Amino acid sequence: MKWTEVEEIAIQLADAHPEVDPTKVNFVDLMNWVIALPEFDDDPKHCGERILEAIQQAWIDEMD
Incomplete structure (x- = not known):
């Protein structure tokens, strides 16, 4: 699994x-x-704030 997933x-x-x-x-x-x-x-170096924001939003969506 990669950051983009x-x-x-x-x-x-x-x-x-x-x-x-x-x-x-x-x-x-x-x-x-x-x-x-x-x-x-x-x-881990390929991670940035934008990716983390997207992951966090997807996680929030997953909880709904």
């Missing part, structure tokens, strides 16, 4: 952290949680 990342984060409100997650934690996902296989 925002929806899949969001699904996996929702499964891995069901007790977390994605609107309250800071980007440092979000990035670390994405990197820790078992299927994630991308360079």
Whole structure:
């Protein structure tokens, strides 16, 4: 899984952290949680604020 697979990342984060409100997650934690996902296989340096915003929004959408 790569940074660009925002929806899949969001699904996996929702499964891995069901007790977390994605609107309250800071980007440092979000990035670390994405990197820790078992299927994630991308360079952490390729992540930026825009990607993290997209992941966070997709996670919020997933919770609705």
